[in-house]
Amino acid sequence: MDFKEVPNWILSLDGEDVEFIKNFILNSGSLKEIAKIYDVSYPTVRIRLDRLIQKVKLNDNLENEEFISFIKKLSIDDHISLEAAKLIIDKYKSERGDT
Secondary structure (H helix, E strand, O other), X not given: OOHHHOOHHHHOOOHHHHHHHHHHHHOOOXXXXXXXXXXXXXXXXXXXXXXXXHHHHHHHHHOOOHHHHXXXXXXXXXXXXXXXXXXXXXXXXXXXXXX
């Protein structure tokens, strides 16, 4: 997948989220196995997954927002770094009350 095609919801994930998704996929979506890996209870894993789902939905909804698309394009075109783009978008979302 070309960087230009990476959805905003993926770019919004932090390292822990990505690791959780990786483990989830490698364990065929078994929340019981994920609970064993993280040494936590099943309900704790379920809550973590629910929060991740909410985060993905929120950022997916913002995908088509003009300002965020503009910042993403600046990053893609190497006018600003990916890290700077994430900081700008996070600040924008926090001021809107989205976080």
